[in-house]
Amino acid sequence: MSKSVIVIGTGNAALCAAIAALENGAHVTLLEKADRAMAGGNTKYTAGAMRFAYNGPADLLPLLRNPDDPRVKNADFGSYDTAKFGSDLLGFNDGRPLSEEQEALVNLSGETMRWLASHDVKFEPIFSRQSFEKGGRHVFWGGLTLAAENEGVGLFDMEMAAVEHMGGTVRYNSAVTGLLTEGGRVIGVRLGDEVLHADAVILASGGFEANDELRVKHMGPNWKAAKVRGTPHNTGDGLLMAAEVGAAEYGLYAGCHATPMDLHMADFGNLDLPAGERKNYRKISYFLGVMLNAEGARFVDEGANFRNYTYAQYGAAILDQPGQFAWQIFDSKVFDLLYAEYRFHDAHFVEADTLEALVPLMTGVDPDAATATLAAYNAAVDAQTAFDPTVLDGKATQGLTPPKSNWAQKIDEGPFRAFPVTGGITFTYGGLKVDGQGGVVGKDGSTIPGLFACGEIVGGVFFAGYPGGSGLTSGAVFGRRAGYGASQA
Ligand SMILES: Cc1cc2nc3c(=O)[nH]c(=O)nc-3n(C[C@H](O)[C@H](O)[C@H](O)COP(=O)(O)OP(=O)(O)OC[C@H]3O[C@@H](n4cnc5c(N)ncnc54)[C@H](O)[C@@H]3O)c2cc1C
Missing domain, CATH: 3.50.50.60 (FAD/NAD(P)-binding domain)
Structure with missing residues (x-):
């Protein structure tokens, strides 16, 4: 039967x-x-x-x-x-x-x-x-x-x-x-x-990504402020009801997939956007530039690997920063290589012809420290190795902490753009x-x-x-x- x-x-x-x-x-x-x-x-x-x-x-x-x-x-x-x-x-x-x-x-x-x-x-x-x-x-x-x-x-x-x-x-x-x-x-x-x-x-x-109490319980207080990239309905109901009948907890409850997202997106994902635009609050071309936190410091190796292998961790890295935001900075050399999400009609960014003019527009960032970090980054770029985004090109910074291990081009050709980002949780x-x-x-x-x-x-x-x-x-x-x-x- x-x-x-x-x-x-x-x-x-x-x-x-x-x-x-x-x-x-x-x-x-x-x-x-x-x-x-x-x-x-x-x-x-x-x-x-x-x-x-x-x-x-x-x-x-x-x-x-x-x-x-x-x-x-x-x-x-x-x-x-x-x-x-x-x-x-x-x-x-x-x-x-x-x-x-x-x-x-x-x-x-x-x-x-x-x-x-x-x-x-x-x-x-x-x-x-x-x-x-x-x-x-x-x-x-x-x-x-x-x-x-x-x-x-x-x-x-x-x-x-x-x-x-x-x-x-x-x-x-x-x-x-x-x-x-x-x-x-x-x-x-x-x-x-x-x-x-x-x-x-x-x-x-x-x-349980859409349940802020469970996020804080299992992942810590930083996660209360996280944007939720997808549905508001995944609130861990199944986990709670399974626990009631004796199911074991298994795996890493403190772990999740979280990516850099537009700081000014709504708290949840938006299904009303047309296909092709739904993922556009995500901002994951950081490997073509640098990310600075409120203290004007870099905090990850933006070129550690192809972005497929880093984007799911870098949302958490941003939530670990003071104020839980960062700015992604690019020069005009890479504008055409940025993913379409950076040209999305609701992408938030500031733009200026020089880095000196850009830095004060990056709200919440220490301008002197940011200027010094960008100068140190540009000075550390290996000018000999060719830039090639199709491979791990080894075009790295020298003597910088954290390093940028691939695709490290100078940020020196105006106009310049900076995009404010935070961490958005995808799933637990x-x-x-x-x-x-x-x-x-x-x-x-x-x-x-x-x-x-x-x-x-x-x-x-x-x-x-x-x-x-x-x-x-x-x-x-x-x-x-x-x-x-x-x-x-
Ligand atoms: C913006 C975004 C982009 C992503 N891109 C990719 C990608 O390109 N490739 C990839 O592999 N993964 C991607 N992921 C991850 C992927 O979405 C998940 O791994 C996958 O969709 C999970 O499938 P699921 O069926 O387990 O959960 P879901 O698809 O989330 O389905 C869970 C369902 O359960 C329902 N539900 C919850 N509680 C109850 C209840 N009490 N009673 C009845 N129904 C309930 C919910 O409403 C929902 O319909 C992305 C995630 C997001 C948010």
């Missing part, structure tokens, strides 16, 4: 879980806290970029909606094997070995992308952000090459179409408030006074422990019967940082696993 499965949430993880459970013949009901317009959680706010292991273009072409796009033939996608994906994750583990969850993410990433494509969830190359033109070709860098067609909203639409096509049902404005148990087994959910029974429940309700890393079928593990180490989890709510996948595009892949890998697991519960 087919099983009944309740999925909590309608983000990427929830929809992948639903597709997998439906494939296995389950009756699936998705319960979504938001209304229809705001359904889809953080997934809808994303650029839809997904990181996965591939051995060359032959692995990518079947995933594309338009493999005949002439730019595809003129692109160098390179390869990104499981060893490279694993070593990229290891680079953010602060010395930890790859966790079981990371091993699963890496090893199942390619087949999960093929599985999505088999459900007509299709992708396109990220020409604008992940490649530079070199010798007339689009050269991809950093191992991240594809995004869902029409970004996160497109991913949601394509996955939701698959769910509906396969007979899944969705209830909006349906915040789950607790889990029903009987004899240690989860047998359904509560929505206030209403009760719904099911053979299995899948928690896919995101992290701490969560629940799941077993190989996606079942939630309790404090005593045994799986809680009837309870499954996937997506941001799963812990142990990310620690000190995150190679861009891994969040959606994680949601898909663990969503598919939880959907199969729940349909056999």
Whole structure:
């Protein structure tokens, strides 16, 4: 007899879980806290970029909606094997070995992308952000090459179409408030006074990034002021209800993905912006310039690595600065290389023809210290090495702390622009422990019967940082696993 499965949430993880459970013949009901317009959680706010292991273009072409796009033939996608994906994750583990969850993410990433494509969830190359033109070709860098067609909203639409096509049902404005148990087994959910029974429940309700009390509890007082880049609905509800039935906390609760964001953006992300503009409050071209804090000091190596490998940590670095803001400074040499978000109609910046005139416009910054820092930076730039944003060019500062290890050009050609930024939290890393079928593990180490989890709510996948595009892949890998697991519960 087919099983009944309740999925909590309608983000990427929830929809992948639903597709997998439906494939296995389950009756699936998705319960979504938001209304229809705001359904889809953080997934809808994303650029839809997904990181996965591939051995060359032959692995990518079947995933594309338009493999005949002439730019595809003129692109160098390179390869990104499981060893490279694993070593990229290891680079953010602060010395930890790859966790079981990371091993699963890496090893199942390619087949999960093929599985999505088999459900007509299709992708396109990220020409604008992940490649530079070199010798007339689009050269991809950093191992991240594809995004869902029409970004996160497109991913949601394509996955939701698959769910509906396969007979899944969705209830909006349906915040789950607790889990029903009987004899240690989860047998359904509560929505206030209403009760719904099911053979299995899948928690896919995101992290706690939009809950300022939980942020402060787990991550410290600096995080109260953080902007929330995505949905206001990910308030840790699933984590709290899982704890009530004995689930163990797992992973790094003090860790999160947080990026530099426009200081003057609203407190949450804005889904009303058209596709292509939703990510525009993010400001991550810092590797082309420098960042100064209120004391006029630099505080990170802006060119430590490709920005895919630094942007998720530098939001936290900004929140650690006095006043919890910074300014990003660029000269006209790089204006054309800055991401489109710097030309966004609601991008905040100041501009002047000289650095002397720019510095006093940077509100909140010690002007004398800033002038001295910029002079010291310019004096430390290696003038011999050529600048090349398609590679780690080694064009570094000499004798500066912190150094700028790549792409260190002088900031000396006016006009100059400075953009005020703060830290915006994307999602939290701490969560629940799941077993190989996606079942939630309790404090005593045994799986809680009837309870499954996937997506941001799963812990142990990310620690000190995150190679861009891994969040959606994680949601898909663990969503598919939880959907199969729940349909056999
Ligand atoms: C601005 C932004 C850009 C990003 N860009 C990328 C990217 O390009 N690539 C990438 O890999 N990752 C990206 N991420 C990260 C990515 O969004 C997440 O990793 C992923 O979307 C998480 O999916 P999820 O299904 O776990 O959670 P979500 O998509 O957040 O879904 C959680 C759902 O649960 C619902 N919910 C919460 N509580 C309840 C409740 N009590 N009852 C019922 N429903 C509930 C929420 O309303 C929501 O719909 C980005 C995130 C943001 C914010």
